[in-house]
Amino acid sequence: MDIFGWIQLALFVAVLFGLTKPVGIYLARVLDAKGATFLDPAIRPVERLIYRISGIDPDREQSWRQYAVSIIAFSLVGLLFTYAVLRLQNLLPLNPQGFGPVRPDLAFNTAASFTTNTNWQSYGGESTLSYFSQMVGLVFHNFVSAAMGIAVAVALIRGIAGHSAKSIGNFWVDLVRINLFLLLPICVFYSVFLVSQGVVQNFQPYVTAEVVERLEGTADSSQTIAQGPVASQAAIKMLGTNGGGYMNANAAHPYENPTPLSNFIQMLSIFLLPSGLTYTLGRMVKNQRHGWAVWLVMTLLVLAGTFAAWSSEAAGNPRMQTLGVSAADGNMEGKEVRFGIFGSALFATITTDASCGAVNAMHDSFTPLGGLVPLLNMQLGEVIFGGAGAGLYGMLVFVVLTVFLAGLMIGRTPEYLGKKIEAYDVKASAIAVLIPILFTLGFAALAAVSAWGVAGLNNAGPHGLSEMLYAYSSAAGNNGSAFAGLNANTPWYNTTLGIAMLAGRFLIIVPVLALAGDLARKKRVETSGGSFPVGGGTFVVLLTGTILIVGALTFLPALSLGPVVEHFTLYGSVRLF
C-alpha cells in the first residue's frame, strides 16, 4: 500500500466530489422536459423529430402504471431486436471474421444481459461476435438501458418531490432526452479521448502480424490481433455502467484500456452519473443536505471496500511467497503490470459498487478477501453509487426502510421529506430488496447441488462455491462481472442466469415505480421538529447500518462457506484444491 496508491485514491475522490454538483445540475435540466441546456440549438430539432416519427406526445403525463408499461414494452422490443441481430449475424454486414449465428441459449442470455444493463458475458467477444453484433446489438442497450435506469430514478425522485400528483413523468421523453442530451454528447468526446490513449476504432479485419521471434516447434509464426469499433463501445459501457467488454478480457485488454490514465478516467466515468444523481436528488426535493448525506454514505462504503480489497491484494498470496515470489509485489495473478495492485483493487471495488461489471483484472484470481469485496458489493444491492439510476433508486429504497426503522424506534409515524411512509411503501421497498436475494441464493443453491452447476467450475473447493455464488450475485444484481473461470456458456447456466437478470431488473423496477406513484399521490406535510432528519450524522449512520445489516444477515452464511473458509485455508493450512 504505497504512497502513489494513496495519492491516486485522494485524487479520485476529490475529482468525483468536484464533478458531482455540475453533473447533478446538468442532469436536472436534462430531466426537466422544459429545461434549457447549451446543446438545445443542435439537439432540440432531433429530439422533436424523434417524437414526431415515433408518435410520442411530450406533454403527456404518465401514471406509474403507464410508465411501467412503456418500460416493459420498450424492453421487450429491445430484447427481441438484439436476439434477432445475434441469431442472424452471419447474414448481417460487418462480419469480416465470418462468425456464424449465435446459439439460441447464448443469444437469449446475451440479449437479456444487455437489456437489463447487466452485461454478463458467457462468450468471448473477439471470438464470437461480429462488428455489427457488438456495435448495434449490444451498444443499443448500453445506451438505452442506462437511460432507463436514470429515468426510473428520476421518476422516483419526482414521486418524492411531488404533491398530490397523479404523474411521475413521461418515460419516452426521459428516454430520448437522456440519450440525446447526456449520454451521446459525453460519449463522442470520451471515445476520442480513449482513442488518443490507444483504444482501437476501426472496421478492418483482424490484423496478422509476423512475430519477432519465430518459436521452435510452432508451425505458425504469426499473431492474429483482434480489431473493431472498440472505443465507441468502451465509452458507453463505462458511462452507462454496463460493463460489457468488447474483448473477452474487458478493460484488462490493452486495446480497451491501454494506459493508467485511461484506467483512471474509466473508473471516474463509472461513478460520474450515479454521483451526479445524488446532487440532482437534493436539488429536486429541495434538500441538498439530504443529497450530500446519501453521497457521503456511498463514498464511505467505497472507501471501506477499497481498503479491504487493496490491503488484501497488496499482502499477496502466502503460498506463492513461500515458494520465492517477492512479497512486496502483492498478488499479480490476473493483473496487468501497468495498473498494478492499487489500480486493479480500486477498479474491482468501483465496478461492483456500481452495477458496471467491467473488469481490468481477473476477480477469480484475487485473494479470498480481495474477491470477497466485489462479491459483497454486489450482494448489498449495488447501491454504493450503483448503476446509472439503478444505484440511486436502490439506495432510496434503503432510505425508505431506514426512515421506517427509525420511526419504529422512536414510536412515530415514519415520514420521509414530508411524505408519510405507510404499509404500501414499506411493502414495495421490501419486495425490491428481497427479489435479488431470492434469485441469487436460490439459483446458487440449485447450481451447487446440480451436476450442470458443478461441471462449469474452473476451481475446486470453497473457491468453486464462490464462482457460482458470484455468477448469480452478478446476474441478479445486474452487475455482469464474473469469477470468469466459470464456464457458464451452457444451456442451464445461460437460461438460469438470464432469468435472474430479468428478475433482478424488472421485478425491482415495477415495485420502485409503484413506490414512486404512491409517494407522488400523497400530500406533502410540513416537516416539523419531530420529523426524522435525513441530512445529518445520525441519518448517515442509520442508513449505512441498514444496508450492511440487510446484506450481512442475508449473505454471511453463504460467504462463510466461500471466501471466508478459503481465507483461513490459505493462511492456516497447507491444503490446496
Next chain:
Amino acid sequence: MKKGKDKDQSMIMDLIAELRTSLVATLLLAVLLCGVYPVVVWGVARGIFLHKANGSLLYHDGRIVGSSLIGQEFKGPGYFHPRPSAAGEGYDAAASGGSNLGPTSQKLIDAVAERISGYRTENGLAENVPVPADAVTASGSGLDPHISIANAALQARRVASVRGLSEAAVHKKIEARTEGRDMGIFGEPRVNVLLLNLDLDGKL
C-alpha cells in the same frame, strides 16, 4: 360489465400503441446511437489519431511485426521474456483472457513453482533471491505488453551475455523502453517487452 369490457379494450389499444412507439423508437435510436455515433467517432479518430485507431501497429521492412500495445511470446535466451500468458496457447491476440485460477488452486501453485525454478535457472539467480511476481504470474488479458523494472533488470545479464553486449548497454536499452507513471502519478512504472526486444534486434 360493459364498462369493464371497454376498459379492457382501451388497455389493449394502449398496449398496442406502446409497442408501436417502442418499435419506431428502437429503430430511430439504433440509427443514431449504433450507426451515426460509432461512425462519427471512427471518422474523427482516424482524422486525429489514425495510427492509434488502427491498433498502434509496428512495421519492419513494410511488414506488420506486432502492436506496441499487445504482448508477444519470447522464449530464446537472447530476448527479454514477457509474463506467462493464459490467452489461448499464449499471447493469442484473438482470444484474450486470464488463467482465472484462484489463490488456493493446486494447478496455479504448481505452475508458479515451476516458473520460479525456471526463472532462477535461466537467469542464474540464487535460491534466496525473491522472484518478481509479474515474472511468474499470468496477466488478466494474457496480452500484457509490460514487465516490471525489477523483472527486466534480473534478465539483463542473460540477454547481455547471449548477445555479447555489456550489461550496462542492455540496462541502457531497458531504460529507454521504460515507461514511468502516467503524469508522474497514475499506474506503475513498466518496461515494454516487445519494443525492448525490437530495439535489441535493431528493428525499430
